[in-house]
Amino acid sequence: MPRTGVQLFRFVVLTIGSLIFMVPLLWMISTALKPIDQTMSMPPKWTPKQWTATVDGETLEIGLGKVPEDATDQTPVPVTAAFQWGVEREGQRIPVRMRRDDAEADTVTVEMSHHWEWTREGKTNPVRRLDHDSENAASAEGQVLVAVIDEDGGLRRQTVPEAELVKIYGTTHDAVNRSYSDSVTLTLPREQVTRAYVRWNQRQEHAYVKTQTLELPYGDIHESVVPQWGNFAGSIKEMGQFGRYLRNTLVLCFLTVLGTVCSCSVVAYGFSRIEWPGRDKIFYVVLGTMMIPFPVIMVPLYGVFRDLGWIGTLKPLWVPTFFAGAFNVFLLRQFFRTIPKELSEAARIDGCSEFRIFLQVILPLCKPAITVVALFQFLGTWNDFLGPLIYLTDQKDYTLALGLQFFQSQQGGTQWHYLMAASTLVVAPIIILFFMAQRMFIEGISMSGLKG
Amino acid sequence: MTRNERRKLGMGLLFISPWLIGFALFGIYPICMAVYYSFCDYDVLRSAVWVGPMNYTDMMSDDVFWKAIYNTLFYALFSVPLGLMLALVIAVLLNRPIAGRSFFRTFFYIPSIVPLVAVAMVWMWLFNGDLGLMNYGLSLIGIEGPQWLADASWTKPTLILSSVWQVGGAMVLFLAGLQDVPKSLYESADLDGANPLGQFWHISVPMVSPVIYFNLIIGIIGSIQEFVKPFVMLPGGGENRSALLFAVYIYENAFLYGNMGYACAMAIVLFFIIMFLTWLATRAMGRHVYYAGE
Numbered sequence: 001m002p003r004t005g006v007q008l009f010r011f012v013v014l015t016i017g018s019l020i021f022m023v024p025l026l027w028m029i030s031t032a033l034k035p036i037d038q039t040m041s042m043p044p045k046w047t048p049k050q051w052t053a054t055v056d057g058e059t060l061e062i063g064l065g066k067v068p069e070d071a072t073d074q075t076p077v078p079v080t081a082a083f084q085w086g087v088e089r090e091g092q093r094i095p096v097r098m099r100r101d102d103a104e105a106d107t108v109t110v111e112m113s114h115h116w117e118w119t120r121e122g123k124t125n126p127v128r129r130l131d132h133d134s135e136n137a138a139s140a141e142g143q144v145l146v147a148v149i150d151e152d153g154g155l156r157r158q159t160v161p162e163a164e165l166v167k168i169y170g171t172t173h174d175a176v177n178r179s180y181s182d183s184v185t186l187t188l189p190r191e192q193v194t195r196a197y198v199r200w201n202q203r204q205e206h207a208y209v210k211t212q213t214l215e216l217p218y219g220d221i222h223e224s225v226v227p228q229w230g231n232f233a234g235s236i237k238e239m240g241q242f243g244r245y246l247r248n249t250l251v252l253c254f255l256t257v258l259g260t261v262c263s264c265s266v267v268a269y270g271f272s273r274i275e276w277p278g279r280d281k282i283f284y285v286v287l288g289t290m291m292i293p294f295p296v297i298m299v300p301l302y303g304v305f306r307d308l309g310w311i312g313t314l315k316p317l318w319v320p321t322f323f324a325g326a327f328n329v330f331l332l333r334q335f336f337r338t339i340p341k342e343l344s345e346a347a348r349i350d351g352c353s354e355f356r357i358f359l360q361v362i363l364p365l366c367k368p369a370i371t372v373v374a375l376f377q378f379l380g381t382w383n384d385f386l387g388p389l390i391y392l393t394d395q396k397d398y399t400l401a402l403g404l405q406f407f408q409s410q411q412g413g414t415q416w417h418y419l420m421a422a423s424t425l426v427v428a429p430i431i432i433l434f435f436m437a438q439r440m441f442i443e444g445i446s447m448s449g450l451k452g
Numbered sequence: 453m454t455r456n457e458r459r460k461l462g463m464g465l466l467f468i469s470p471w472l473i474g475f476a477l478f479g480i481y482p483i484c485m486a487v488y489y490s491f492c493d494y495d496v497l498r499s500a501v502w503v504g505p506m507n508y509t510d511m512m513s514d515d516v517f518w519k520a521i522y523n524t525l526f527y528a529l530f531s532v533p534l535g536l537m538l539a540l541v542i543a544v545l546l547n548r549p550i551a552g553r554s555f556f557r558t559f560f561y562i563p564s565i566v567p568l569v570a571v572a573m574v575w576m577w578l579f580n581g582d583l584g585l586m587n588y589g590l591s592l593i594g595i596e597g598p599q600w601l602a603d604a605s606w607t608k609p610t611l612i613l614s615s616v617w618q619v620g621g622a623m624v625l626f627l628a629g630l631q632d633v634p635k636s637l638y639e640s641a642d643l644d645g646a647n648p649l650g651q652f653w654h655i656s657v658p659m660v661s662p663v664i665y666f667n668l669i670i671g672i673i674g675s676i677q678e679f680v681k682p683f684v685m686l687p688g689g690g691e692n693r694s695a696l697l698f699a700v701y702i703y704e705n706a707f708l709y710g711n712m713g714y715a716c717a718m719a720i721v722l723f724f725i726i727m728f729l730t731w732l733a734t735r736a737m738g739r740h741v742y743y744a745g746e
Contacts, residue, residue: 027577323477400567
């Protein structure tokens with residue numbers, strides 16, 4: 001068989017294989033960048049699309065319905081456009097919901113949403129006015145009783161000067177659906193209520209959006225690839241406490257890396273650079289502990305941490321790393337052993353203490369191995385799920401991994417674009433880290449398995 | 453013991469003291485307590501009450517326990533050998549110089565470092581029965597794909613497939629092992645006219661047999677304890693508990709049902725299963741593992 005033939009065969013197999021291996025991650029990113037309706041389209045498309053067409057003389061983003069396979073430029077295809085009814089208030093267009101539209105009448109009935117904001121000392125809080133219902137009527141001239149909503153959702157009652165309250169009209173979907181939003185029903189002359197289109201892919205962000213189906217010639221519809229970068233911000237918002245999750249994860253990564261590096265290097269030094277009776281026998285015990293499955297010690301460990309009052313805190317997740325895990329000790333010991341004895345001997349003759357030899361002679365030489373250990377500990381902490389699942393009780397203490405699972409279990413698997421965007425946010429730092437320290441990853445893995 | 457020896461012993465123990473303390477607190481003590489609790493009726497709120505071997509006898513008549521054991525062994529039996537074979541084949545293909553080699557290696561390796569929870573999310577989406585990419589791909593070749601995660605007969609294969617995707621670590625180990633094989637072996641095999649397949653069987657496989665053994669043991673330990681993906685992808689073990697793995701059942705007993713004693717007893721059983729399988733693998737492979745230089 002000619003060598004080039006074998007080479008070509010290998011190249012083709014590797015190309016196909018690596019493409020298949022990349023499909024799940026590419027599909028995750030692709031989904032993360034799509035508007036929600038395109039995540040559910042069949043057949044699936046790899047790129048997030050945006051269609052535009054001219055409707056009522058206005059160039060507009062629209063949704064595209066099912067296109068027949070043999071469609072020509074003249075074929076009429078169904079498209080959907082999104083629009084709002086709205087009225088002018090103080091130079092601003094306020095979306096409204098059409099309540100009653102009697103074609104005969106000169107007036108229409110609409111619903112409009114607003115809330116009140118109260119600003120004091122530069123801090124703005126949403127408030128709910130309590131003077132609408134008679135029981136909570138205004139207490140004094142110019143003073144209004146309100147319920148102030150704190151940042152964490154708490155309520156307190158307070159009387160504030162009416163002049164300090166500002167009325168904010170609800171223009172977004174979130175604004176009109178908030179619990180403290182008020183709505184009023186108005187009857188207005190027909191010509192005051194006007195229709196305006198909104199961009200299709202942004203329709204869920206706006207208030208009171210309605211859709212209508214039209215038929216347009218296929219040739220009039222333009223297709224372009226537009227990633228929905230806003231999905232990342234959207235998923236962060238949907239997850240609720242993403243910032244806290246990220247902070248907790250980073251704090252844990254920092255503490256566990258610190259703990260592992262400090263404790264494992266000291267212990268590995270004791271197992272490799274000092275010769276004491278029984279050392280190697282005890283080292284077998286260290287290796288043996290790697291065989292203990294976590295489920296075995298899971299329940300008693302939980303008991304220990306509960307007795308210490310650590311359940312519901314981050315402590316069970318980082319304190320143990322300050323007591324040297326077997327695997328990392330093993331890795332570092334293998335590396336420490338490769339450093340010539342003469343170096344330590346020379347330092348000893350110069351009167352160095354054992355600890356100074358460790359700090360000033362051995363550690364500087366072992367930076368590569370220590371970096372590998374730190375890297376894998378970071379990875380381990382970032383990816384850990386079972387630990388946080390067992391020990392963390394309060395949502396504000398969750399890590400990213402646990403927060404992602406919590407988000408998924410809460411929203412019940414419909415918003416795949418947000419779920420994939422959130423997953424991408426959890427995965428991306430690891431992939432970036434990998435590309436920054438690629439050689440170390442590969443060396444670290446090889447070190448762990450072979451040079452034993 | 454001379455003074456110097458005593459000094460060194462003291463120094464050595466001082467240096468390993470973090471491990472000694474950690475081992476006592478987070479190693480020996482929990483293991484002893486796990487054995488003790490396994491003979492107790494114990495939950496979070498009350499202190500443990502000795503009940504003798506009741507937890508172990510309860511296990512015998514617990515259908516879900518047997519189901520979890522069956523599922524876990526089924527999972528391990530397929531995912532470990534499949535993963536090993538795939539990792540070895542990729543490593544052999546990557547072992548000799550080829551254009552874009554480091555790219556290929558990166559592509560095969562990256563899935564193995566992706567956080568498992570995110571992997572679970574992505575697989576739930578890919579294997580979604582109605583909207584998933586997998587079933588769409590199958591429909592292109594005329595196959596109507598199953599409801600992977602909802603159909604009791606397909607949940608375990610889904611888990612196995614997703615585990616096979618993460619063989620990057622094993623692959624890198626094989627690659628490192630293959631790189632230590634003397635080139636001269638392949639060259640003389642070439643001269644003798646051995647074909648690539650023959651070289652694979654008669655040179656590569658025996659020469660990396662220590663790595664195969666290592667990966668096999670790691671694979672067994674890992675797969676018997678598999679937790680995150682089944683827990684996230686198939687809450688409660690999925691349809692008819694068809695993908696309830698042992699570690700998930702232990703977790704459920706310990707932290708959802710409050711049967712911590714029972715959970716400990718099952719964890720001890722899990723430990724012995726791992727020990728037994730490791731012993732089995734060692735016996736089966738022992739004579740075939742070739743260590744260079746022995």
